[in-house]
Amino acid sequence: MGDAIELAAGDYRAAVGRRGAAMCRLAFAEQELIWRCPPDEPPPASHGLLLAPWPNRVRDGRYTFKGVEHQLEVTEPRRGTALHGLAYDKPWLPVEISSARARLTCVLDGTKGYPYSLELSADYELDAAGGLSVTLAARNAGESAAPYGMGAHPFLSIAAPMDDAVLKLPASRRLPVDERLLPSGAPEPVEGTEHDFRTPRPIGATAFDTAFTDLERDADGVAWTVLTSGGASVGVWADASCDWLQVFSAEGLPEGLERRGLAVEPMTCPPDAFNSGTDVIVLEPGEETRSRFGIVRLPQP
Template sequence: MGDAIELAAGDYRAAVGRRGAAMCRLAYGGQELIWRVPPDEPPPASHGLLLAPWPNRIRDGRYTFKGVERQLEVTEPRRGTALHGLAYAKPWLPVEIGSDRTRLTCELDGSDPGYPYRLELTADYELDAADGLTATLGARNTGDAPAPYGMGAHPFVSVAAPMDDAVLKLPASRRLPVDGRLLPSGAPEPVEGTEHDFRTPRPIGATAFDTAFTGLERDADGRAWTVVASGGTSVGVWGDASCGWLQVFSAEGLPEELNRRGLAVEPMTCPPDAFNSGTDLTVLEPGERTSSRFGIMRLAQAG
């Protein structure tokens, strides 16, 4: 795995890349639970990336914060958006490496176009023999002005072909309508009675996703679980109470070997274009910290 940080616990194996602190591998008993990618190559379709200080898209890369208009780099030219934040392209410094855990840090120094705010980011990955992979992404405002902030993660759960046969459980009661640029076009709508209602597990079939969901059902610990059962294995992806949104993407339009061969399950603290809408946007005051947790594990019972 080249320069990856490799972790092990029980039957689990994981690897984390030093660029972007990206998830490069998670396997159980030799079975890959997410796409496995070399840490020194750009991941396909943003797989495994940590998304900060914003997840998803910002319309035209432009937003106004505290009365000042800012222009970010447009990193998705065909849709004219700033996509998935800044941290994924940065080098992260490992400050702790153990057999089953690692901590990496990254500094946003205010020099990025359109984001003149200073943040210290931390990514903690812990692998547990029973609970799989848990990640904690933290942010601290090290500057002297308030900073807009949101985060997300972008793992693709491996799906045995054909995806149509995979069984999906989504904990969401509402979905966000979008326009042709995948930007919000209205308020969240109920999923009841639509093709996007997977609150009761059922096969994915021909359903295509590139969809943000909210209204998430949670367990007693405040975690919202998405479960994908495929090829005899169930994989659970969870986000903590800070992650009020979930983006799901069914890998349409990717190269043939990846097309509908994975389901991106992306816990997010805010929806697409939150720098403009303000919906669930975190504003970090100077010196203030925030953190969010998500995890991935193999579940004992398939289906």
């Protein structure tokens, strides 16, 4: 796959791009679990990207931190937002590569609107039983506190039609948004709404571009989203640092992609968190934070 770093373990195969440390492929026994994309081309709908130092959107690209207002580049002009952070289009340096593991690093240093210095690392590891796990870490290498959040943007492959795919989504509340997909109120219960998938059921006509929270977790503190499509089940798990999930059903994408993938995006904070302050991590100089998530093919029940 061009300049991608290819990994293998048991029946799993994966590929990681050097730009943005993006997920370009994850397959199990030749079944593609996520969209497969060339590593040297912009991915469709931000597929596979790692999102730091913020996930999702910042309203008008503007925020205030520690009493100082900052103006980011507006990268989503039609909605007037700064979208998906700064790291996704940066070159990442591979510092460790083996047959089943790759570690890449990237430094953000004084970018427009984000005058802070962060050392980022992404560890991808394949396991023959556990599938793909990803650890994204950030260390404040500067001399002042820095706001931080992270996310990831994989699209799970769906055998058409999406209506028949069965989803289990471990969320009790969803965030209402306006026409710009920016928060318009406090999180609301999903109970009794079309977005309640705590008990697995077919997606049907439900459309998602929605942030969820209040996640149910197992004994290890892990939240599991499970999608069953075309006779296969795929699980996306996220550790306790990720209190939010953005789910997007690929509405409005070009022909061939619309409703052919479900983005399940673990996030440490919600959309526009740099303005609301909700779950923003404040990294003091020298401090580090890390988050883990993964994707695995699950046995049929």
